[in-house]
Amino acid sequence: MDAPPTHDPIAELITNYNELNSSFIEELHEEPSALEFMRFVARNTPFVVRGGAANWQATREWSVDYLRNFLGDQPVNVAVTPAGNADAPTLYNPPSQPPTLVLAKPHEHPLPFTALLTHLTSPNPSNSEVHYAQTQNDNLRHEYAPLFTHHSHNLPTSIPWARLALARDPDAINLWIGNSRSTTALHKDGYENVYVQVAGRKHFILLPPVCHACVNERMLPGARYVRRKRGGDGTAEGEEGGLELVLDGEGGGDGEGGAVPFPIWDPDKPEENATEYSALARPMRVTLEPGDMLYLPCLWYHKVSQSCSPEEVCIAINYWYDMDYTGPLYPLSTFVRSVSNKNK
Amino acid sequence: MDAPPTHDPIAELITNYNELNSSFIEELHEEPSALEFMRFVARNTPFVVRGGAANWQATREWSVDYLRNFLGDQPVNVAVTPAGNADAPTLYNPPSQPPTLVLAKPHEHPLPFTALLTHLTSPNPSNSEVHYAQTQNDNLRHEYAPLFTHHSHNLPTSIPWARLALARDPDAINLWIGNSRSTTALHKDGYENVYVQVAGRKHFILLPPVCHACVNERMLPGARYVRRKRGGDGTAEGEEGGLELVLDGEGGGDGEGGAVPFPIWDPDKPEENATEYSALARPMRVTLEPGDMLYLPCLWYHKVSQSCSPEEVCIAINYWYDMDYTGPLYPLSTFVRSVSNKNK
Numbered sequence: 001m002d003a004p005p006t007h008d009p010i011a012e013l014i015t016n017y018n019e020l021n022s023s024f025i026e027e028l029h030e031e032p033s034a035l036e037f038m039r040f041v042a043r044n045t046p047f048v049v050r051g052g053a054a055n056w057q058a059t060r061e062w063s064v065d066y067l068r069n070f071l072g073d074q075p076v077n078v079a080v081t082p083a084g085n086a087d088a089p090t091l092y093n094p095p096s097q098p099p100t101l102v103l104a105k106p107h108e109h110p111l112p113f114t115a116l117l118t119h120l121t122s123p124n125p126s127n128s129e130v131h132y133a134q135t136q137n138d139n140l141r142h143e144y145a146p147l148f149t150h151h152s153h154n155l156p157t158s159i160p161w162a163r164l165a166l167a168r169d170p171d172a173i174n175l176w177i178g179n180s181r182s183t184t185a186l187h188k189d190g191y192e193n194v195y196v197q198v199a200g201r202k203h204f205i206l207l208p209p210v211c212h213a214c215v216n217e218r219m220l221p222g223a224r225y226v227r228r229k230r231g232g233d234g235t236a237e238g239e240e241g242g243l244e245l246v247l248d249g250e251g252g253g254d255g256e257g258g259a260v261p262f263p264i265w266d267p268d269k270p271e272e273n274a275t276e277y278s279a280l281a282r283p284m285r286v287t288l289e290p291g292d293m294l295y296l297p298c299l300w301y302h303k304v305s306q307s308c309s310p311e312e313v314c315i316a317i318n319y320w321y322d323m324d325y326t327g328p329l330y331p332l333s334t335f336v337r338s339v340s341n342k343n344k
Numbered sequence: 345m346d347a348p349p350t351h352d353p354i355a356e357l358i359t360n361y362n363e364l365n366s367s368f369i370e371e372l373h374e375e376p377s378a379l380e381f382m383r384f385v386a387r388n389t390p391f392v393v394r395g396g397a398a399n400w401q402a403t404r405e406w407s408v409d410y411l412r413n414f415l416g417d418q419p420v421n422v423a424v425t426p427a428g429n430a431d432a433p434t435l436y437n438p439p440s441q442p443p444t445l446v447l448a449k450p451h452e453h454p455l456p457f458t459a460l461l462t463h464l465t466s467p468n469p470s471n472s473e474v475h476y477a478q479t480q481n482d483n484l485r486h487e488y489a490p491l492f493t494h495h496s497h498n499l500p501t502s503i504p505w506a507r508l509a510l511a512r513d514p515d516a517i518n519l520w521i522g523n524s525r526s527t528t529a530l531h532k533d534g535y536e537n538v539y540v541q542v543a544g545r546k547h548f549i550l551l552p553p554v555c556h557a558c559v560n561e562r563m564l565p566g567a568r569y570v571r572r573k574r575g576g577d578g579t580a581e582g583e584e585g586g587l588e589l590v591l592d593g594e595g596g597g598d599g600e601g602g603a604v605p606f607p608i609w610d611p612d613k614p615e616e617n618a619t620e621y622s623a624l625a626r627p628m629r630v631t632l633e634p635g636d637m638l639y640l641p642c643l644w645y646h647k648v649s650q651s652c653s654p655e656e657v658c659i660a661i662n663y664w665y666d667m668d669y670t671g672p673l674y675p676l677s678t679f680v681r682s683v684s685n686k687n688k
Contacts, residue, residue, distance in 0.1 A: 007682075009682035009686060012679070013678070013679040016675040016678055020674065021670050035382060038379060038383065039511070042382060042386035042668070043670050044672050164379070165382075165383075167383070208672060210675060210676065326364050326389065327365070327389055328361065328388050328552060328554055328673060328676070329676075331357055331361040331364065332554065332673075332679075332680070333672075334357070335353055335360075335683075336676070339353045342351075342353060
């Protein structure tokens with residue numbers, strides 16, 4: 001982790017950006033107008049609306065008991081991981097081979113909704129598996145449609161100021177239900193994201209697209225946790241065993257194939273996996289309380305952790321609007337990445 | 345002018361941008377709302393409003409006779425050049441020294457307004473000096489204040505949709521009065537620019553900020569045209585002579601000093617002064633007719649020429665709004681420049 005050379009365009013980019021922009025998030029106390037929102041989109045700059053969704057029926061009434069009564073034993077897709085690391089860079093350590101970093105996808109498993117709630121709120125030992133309902137495939141309008149369509153919930157089909165400003169409907173509305181043990185690793189999305197905290201707290205660490213060279217993007221082979229089927233770990237034949245990481249394309253892997261670019265730097269462990277530029281990053285941190293809304297601009301890196309009391313769950317809903325690929329932001333972000341990678 | 349290497353980030357940037365964006369300007373037929381305008385600002389993308397200012401008293405009534413009657417012999421500052429090349433890269437060719445490119449500033453000279461009009465509309469030989477009223481210092485609210493403040497003209501103090509969207513007043517409102525012989529060389533400004541054509545036509549050639557490597561920016565010494573005072577060119581002592589280019593800091597120069605970065609590529613002469621990237625540029629061309637409005641986004645390169653009948657003048661008014669230096673566009677544009685210059 002040497003210091004970057006002087007007159008290094010990448011270091012200048014990050015420091016110029018830091019000088020012109022705050023690393024503290026802008027806080028609003030009422031929802032913006034469409035025009036005010038569009039100014040943030042134009043600046044590709046996040047904001048939080050404190051209490052912006054405080055009047056939503058969901059933030060006022062949803063709880064473990066409410067949801068259990070409402071959804072009952074309906075099956076839902078649950079991401080299961082050994083340590084809350086769904087879609088995270090993870091050390092793959094096969095016998096008699098050197099360990100390698102892979103992008104570990106979760107074991108996806110259908111569970112009755114009540115079983116998910118029971119698992120999330122049980123006093124699990126810290127080495128037990130972690131469950132997270134986090135299918136990011138418009139699940140609120142599909143898997144959880146009863147929550148979305150029931151008149152009593154009045155869940156908006158779009159965020160009005162975002163719909164007016166962006167002149168489009170959301171591409172996906174996602175529901176997230178988990179507990180304090182799940183973390184989403186630093187990554188970015190090609191979406192304008194409006195994030196609504198319903199229950200519990202979410203802790204975001206944000207980095208702008210100009211910080212590409214800080215996050216140490218690497219090509220990571222894909223892998224997925226699969227359930228061991230028989231007694232290799234001492235379980236009886238036929239009984240289910242623990243989770244095992246399997247490379248894509250190998251037996252049990254889902255064969256989606258190929259390595260994918262992914263950041264391996266973690267702003268919470270800034271000395272590990274750092275690049276010569278990581279120390280220049282000024283991560284923006286924001287905690288969402290129930291009823292808060294976050295605008296997370298497209299292409300921003302974000303790491304998300306959450307906390308709630310042991311007997312409750314963390315619930316959030318986010319609205320993804322396709323980003324605008326016209327204009328300079330997308331090609332310039334790609335350019336930053338190309339120049340950064342070329343210098344490696 | 346070699347072809348750029350493959351996997352060249354700069355070439356990829358320009359071609360990515362070209363693939364995602366049209367090189368034809370978007371044409372509106374009524375003025376945008378503030379929100380619609382803000383979408384263009386967010387995309388850093390120009391548009392023209394055909395006839396957007398057709399109802400302005402200025403576009404309906406201003407003519408040579410009208411202005412002569414209105415302003416009379418009021419003195420105005422006129423930019424005088426040998427060939428219509430105010431603020432243009434120009435070959436400086438002193439005796440017994442190698443010629444060098446300099447940024448030639450015009451001779452600035454006060455003239456009665458009627459004398460300016462007479463010069464602009466006289467059948468001048470093609471080798472005679474060129475006059476242009478083009479002081480870009482908020483001249484409409486100062487030098488030409490009688491035109492701006494007189495109730496009959498109803499000139500807006502701001503463009504309503506720009507004022508609402510950008511939440512600021514214009515930093516400058518500039519009046520331009522010239523004829524077909526003046527050209528403004530390719531350059532860029534740190535302003536959001538709304539340009540209103542009043543009389544005659546303006547011909548714009550536009551390039552987005554990602555095209556920095558196409559325009560062949562060089563550090564040009566500053567120079568200014570000065571009037572020879574005595575008979576070195578055959579004029580009698582005391583009589584005024586022709587224009588002579590004098591380097592800043594030398595005798596007669598204005599001592600503003602230092603070289604400035606300036607593009608030397610001319611999209612109208614694409615083979616001259618080209619870089620290895622110039623051929624990748626897809627210049628956007630638009631002609632403004634009287635009553636048309638152009639949104640020229642900040643940091644876009646623009647070359648402007650004009651045409652009008654010999655007995656008329658070209659008149660335009662532009663509103664400059666300070667650009668927003670927060671967000672990624674400014675630091676990323678600087679980054680493109682740093683990477684491009686580093687590769688030279």
